[in-house]
Amino acid sequence: MSHASRFIDACWGKPHDAIPVWFMRQAGRYQAGYRQLREQYSFLEMAHSEDVITEVTCRPVEELGVDAAILFSDIMIPLGPMGIDFDIQEHKGPVIAQPIRSAKDLARLHPLRPEEDLPEVFSSIERICARIDPIPLIGFAGAPFTLASYIIEGGPSKQYENTKKMMWEQPALWHDLMMRLAEGIVEHLSAQIRHGVQAVQIFDSWIGTLSVNDYATFVLPVMQYIFAQLEKFQVPTIYFGTGTAALLPLMKQAGASVLGIDWRVPLSQVRRQLGKDITLQGNLDPVALLSSWEVIADQATHILTMMAHDSRYIFNLGHGVPPAANADDLKRLVQLVHEYPYQANEL
């Protein structure tokens, strides 16, 4: 079994030699090299530079030994060429000058032409794939709800009050916005796949604020549309959110091959609840990375023990690597996962 295929094989539930591992935000502030780059460039400058995207994406593979790279970018990046002006502010996140809250605002949104609008992203993908081969590259996009929450609220939010207000009071406008975002996401991910990414992850980080009923009514259909559109490429698709304990059965119905699970729910319980026909990814509390190695190893081992016989599991955190994490601990964690005595049963 080739090392290179562990991640992809686990996505499909095919036999593989060890539990694969990568980390959300494995290219980030916890790395000295990344911090140096951030002193020279703004985040957006970095995310639009072919050299930086390539370098920053490849380093974690080379430094940590993870089983997949994930494109260095941001979920907001395709929104710029779609007509949304935004900035990404340190310690705050995306800030949108003119939030979208009416049909008139929505008219500002136009379709994404990925290769014309973001050529540096796709040339980077080609360079990264050549450099890290045979390790796969994961492409990604934000999910419509999470993107909508930023562009309606104007930035990060605690309660998502304007987002929910539009959803509940103007369902036709909401659906229009969700479908325009969905088309952009499908175009963006399709182009990433055409240029070489071997899997794609859709980040719905803030979806956990919705009730089961609202998710079923206002979000699930558009997620099903997106994953159905991507099916023809036959690459693994990953659907990730946090605070999703109540939503997981519906999120499975969205149709991705892999579900990203945060740290709150035990994976053994999720496996029982969702059945065997889907790969699970994640589950280590990212905050554990701010504790001692003993704490990290103990919590990782607790998870690995639950999944030691599961052929559809990918080790990851429940959310992104915190900026204050220790790079050496991440490297040891990759080793710990790879060395864990793994023997999959037939699922």
Place this chain on the structure above:
Amino acid sequence: MSHASRFIDACWGKPHDAIPVWFMRQAGRYQAGYRQLREQYSFLEMAHSEDVITEVTCRPVEELGVDAAILFSDIMIPLGPMGIDFDIQEHKGPVIAQPIRSAKDLARLHPLRPEEDLPEVFSSIERICARIDPIPLIGFAGAPFTLASYIIEGGPSKQYENTKKMMWEQPALWHDLMMRLAEGIVEHLSAQIRHGVQAVQIFDSWIGTLSVNDYATFVLPVMQYIFAQLEKFQVPTIYFGTGTAALLPLMKQAGASVLGIDWRVPLSQVRRQLGKDITLQGNLDPVALLSSWEVIADQATHILTMMAHDSRYIFNLGHGVPPAANADDLKRLVQLVHEYPYQANEL
């Protein structure tokens, strides 16, 4: 069936004539009268004034027609006399000058002597009970985890990194802190009951950040201790948290007579999962109160339809009333709940 007993009867699963309703933070900024008081006094001045506590606690009963009052106070209030200096800042919340992170810090914490330390709270309770009789008054306290998160982090937190670090790296210190807080909570609630409150709610608002495993190890035993200590009073006990979808079966084991449920999980599913021997409270997304009356009524009716035959349900929000809520909508909502055709089956 007397109107006055609806809330208490629903807590015990006894027959009652209509679904009872009250709102977390029903005394708050959404009220013009409350905003006027806040222009004259700081929050802490209000929470230590017998006149203000009495007035602010009683008004929602008189203005909205809810089935219970809840003491106007804050979960931080008993921590002052226990040795924790704090302030409550507008738009931010509690700020603790010297966070507790070591055994030396913990030595600052001393036992609460409720009647000596907070006489204004207990004299207010007596005045309130006389004024609103036969409507019951709910007393409350913060849960040890949520209190600990403030005093360890030094204020509100997103990731609770110092809290989790102490929990994981110094479990003996963590247990010591939790038990000291638990003793204070038991003393405070016992005194509230002795002075007349007819039910108590324990707010564990931020518990949803913990994994099931961490909750079982580091929190559940202390919650079981607290509810066991309160059992002798034979008053209903309510245990509330948000983001608790994964934790609810364990939270039930804590031993309260009522569980507060946020808006994320459908109550019909919670009822199936938890069985019939516990009362459920809550479930309307508080953000709905910032939408039109049609949206509020629609969502409330969706919940009421699920619970129309359930003798152990109390209508409430999934968290506190938002400051921008409309007082008239809250009043209409109380009417809507009371007028809903309710006919309990034997549970």
